[in-house]
Amino acid sequence: ETGGNEGSLSDARVEGRGRKRLTRKEHKKRKKQRKAQNKQQAQQEEDGVQGSSATTDSKNSTGNVAESEDIGETAVEYVPTEIPSLKELEKAHGAKPLGKWFPNAVIIKSKDPPVATSKVSLVLFYQYVDPLWPESVTQQLMAYLCQIAQTRVLGGRIRVAREGVNATISSRDSSSGISAVNTIRHFTQDLLQFHDVFKKTDFKFIDDLSGDRHFKDFKVFPVKELVYYGLDGDKAPLHKGGTHLSAQDFHKKLADKDTVVVDVRNHYEAAIGRFDGQTVASTEEKGGTKNKDDAPNAAANGGATYVDPKMRKSTDFANWLNKSETKKQLEGKQVLLYCTGGVRCERASAYLNNNMGEQVAGVYQLQGGIERYLQAYPDGGYWRGKNFVFDKREAIGIDNPDGDGGVVGNKKKHKPSKDKKSEGEFLPEMKCCICQKPWDRYIGKKKCLTCGVPVLMCDACMSSKANKDDQNLIRCPLCIEEDVTVRANEVDWTNNGVAVCKSSEKGKVAPSVLKWGGGHASQKKERRRFKRKLCKFGADCNRPDCFFAHPKGEREGFLAGEND
Numbered sequence: 001e002t003g004g005n006e007g008s009l010s011d012a013r014v015e016g017r018g019r020k021r022l023t024r025k026e027h028k029k030r031k032k033q034r035k036a037q038n039k040q041q042a043q044q045e046e047d048g049v050q051g052s053s054a055t056t057d058s059k060n061s062t063g064n065v066a067e068s069e070d071i072g073e074t075a076v077e078y079v080p081t082e083i084p085s086l087k088e089l090e091k092a093h094g095a096k097p098l099g100k101w102f103p104n105a106v107i108i109k110s111k112d113p114p115v116a117t118s119k120v121s122l123v124l125f126y127q128y129v130d131p132l133w134p135e136s137v138t139q140q141l142m143a144y145l146c147q148i149a150q151t152r153v154l155g156g157r158i159r160v161a162r163e164g165v166n167a168t169i170s171s172r173d174s175s176s177g178i179s180a181v182n183t184i185r186h187f188t189q190d191l192l193q194f195h196d197v198f199k200k201t202d203f204k205f206i207d208d209l210s211g212d213r214h215f216k217d218f219k220v221f222p223v224k225e226l227v228y229y230g231l232d233g234d235k236a237p238l239h240k241g242g243t244h245l246s247a248q249d250f251h252k253k254l255a256d257k258d259t260v261v262v263d264v265r266n267h268y269e270a271a272i273g274r275f276d277g278q279t280v281a282s283t284e285e286k287g288g289t290k291n292k293d294d295a296p297n298a299a300a301n302g303g304a305t306y307v308d309p310k311m312r313k314s315t316d317f318a319n320w321l322n323k324s325e326t327k328k329q330l331e332g333k334q335v336l337l338y339c340t341g342g343v344r345c346e347r348a349s350a351y352l353n354n355n356m357g358e359q360v361a362g363v364y365q366l367q368g369g370i371e372r373y374l375q376a377y378p379d380g381g382y383w384r385g386k387n388f389v390f391d392k393r394e395a396i397g398i399d400n401p402d403g404d405g406g407v408v409g410n411k412k413k414h415k416p417s418k419d420k421k422s423e424g425e426f427l428p429e430m431k432c433c434i435c436q437k438p439w440d441r442y443i444g445k446k447k448c449l450t451c452g453v454p455v456l457m458c459d460a461c462m463s464s465k466a467n468k469d470d471q472n473l474i475r476c477p478l479c480i481e482e483d484v485t486v487r488a489n490e491v492d493w494t495n496n497g498v499a500v501c502k503s504s505e506k507g508k509v510a511p512s513v514l515k516w517g518g519g520h521a522s523q524k525k526e527r528r529r530f531k532r533k534l535c536k537f538g539a540d541c542n543r544p545d546c547f548f549a550h551p552k553g554e555r556e557g558f559l560a561g562e563n564d
């Protein structure tokens with residue numbers, strides 16, 4: 001073990017953190033750290049963490065990454081982040097409640113000063129584990145992630161559950177000269193060091209993005225489900241999930257007849273881009289002629305019928321599937337499912353198989369999601385429109401890998417695409433919710449006042465005074481279609497955003513609300529107002545969603561529990 005630590009000390013010098021000779025005091029500190037690490041490893045074995053010792057595993061994983069991902073001469077040697085003990089972590093990291101939804105999320109703000117010309121890298125991944133991790137492993141992983149985020153320049157979000165992790169992580173070039181390209185890969189090596197299950201993980205790396213694509217903070221959310229479907233494992237066991245298809249096989253199946261392709265994303269994502277090119281005449285040339293060798297002419301066969309379940313959030317999926325119209329639509333058909341990165345299809349396809357596997361001719365899911373498909377088909381294949389993403393890129397176009405994110409009309413920062421967009425390139429749903437002119441960006445956090453989902457609003461309508469206050473009832477296309485008219489802030493919602501009542505004297509209520517909209521926004525405002533008043537119960541308060549202020553430190557600590 002001593003050898004291993006010496007190794008990491010010299011590695012630290014390579015990264016420029018340990019250039020000067022160690023003083024006696026520092027030597028003592030290192031010795032103490034080593035001792036703690038050894039103790040930690042013994043503890044891990046007891047806890048059932050399968051990762052082998054830091055030294056051997058880090059060597060193996062360095063080899064793996066170098067083989068699969070050639071990052072060239074810029075490669076900086078990997079210095080593992082030590083896995084601290086739970087006791088140390090309890091002291092070091094306070095959990096910060098993020099409201100009712102994630103009472104025990106942890107936020108780490110980056111201390112590294114920004115670099116003017118820095119580039120950003122992303123890694124997107126998810127990993128389900130079977131059997132479930134014991135609670136102690138999820139707590140240790142959360143703590144370890146905090147440790148990593150304080151050592152490396154990282155931002156983003158990671159959901160940690162007993163069933164695995166789901167993450168969108170960014171890095172930028174650091175002030176000490178370590179590139180984002182290296183940091184983001186070192187982060188994945190830390191995970192390999194923590195647990196062997198990450199050897200199976202499909203890490204999607206995206207490099208060379210502009211500097212403003214970095215998340216300023218690193219958030220760790222403890223959750224029950226990686227994707228909140230509100231299903232327990234028995235209703236959608238992962239081993240019943242649909243057959244995983246590569247981008248190429250998915251592309252071929254999109255051209256099949258007697259096939260439906262189900263969009264497992266929310267309607268506001270589907271509105272700006274989707275897999276329906278196989279049935280649209282204008283893109284026939286794209287799918288049929290250009291990719292002649294890959295697939296039979298889609299238009300001639302009919303191609304897979306596109307189905308949008310019109311969800312506001314993933315909890316709507318089960319309700320949609322249980323409708324008799326849905327069952328009729330899917331009966332006897334091959335069913336293809338897809339989402340942004342693949343994670344949402346895992347449980348959705350399992351639920352579908354479990355409920356009507358006998359009535360359909362096979363259930364399939366796109367491995368790696370749209371993200372992987374568009375890498376395999378840079379001209380778009382059967383995809384039309386843009387890929388909505390949950391990071392600072394906002395939405396990715398075929399000719400715009402850096403994404404739309406940022407200020408509208410900031411042409412200095414974001415080069416406009418080669419050819420100016422003609423009106424024909426807009427999908428019919430891509431229009432401003434106020435003036436109806438073609439528009440395809442979600443900006444200014446504008447949301448539907450009756451259900452909270454993001455709405456498309458053009459820059460002109462955005463800056464008009466009439467839309468700045470809440471006088472104008474801004475609604476999403478779903479609420480207009482369903483004639484939902486009651487404002488979300490006038491309705492009581494469950495913790496998971498399901499309406500407590502379905503209608504009021506004022507009209508129809510949305511079946512579900514997105515967490516950052518509607519009533520929750522006003523709750524948040526309210527909470528801010530009461531934050532400065534002291535709670536009458538003080539440190540003894542045990543109301544989990546108490547608005548008032550409490551003596552500092554008394555109610556903190558993410559070991560308190562888990563919630564969604």
Ligand SMILES: [Zn+2]
Nearest residue numbers: 432435458461
């Ligand atoms: Zn407008």
Ligand SMILES: [Zn+2]
Nearest residue numbers: 448451476479
């Ligand atoms: Zn709505």
Ligand SMILES: [Zn+2]
Nearest residue numbers: 535541546548
């Ligand atoms: Zn209280």
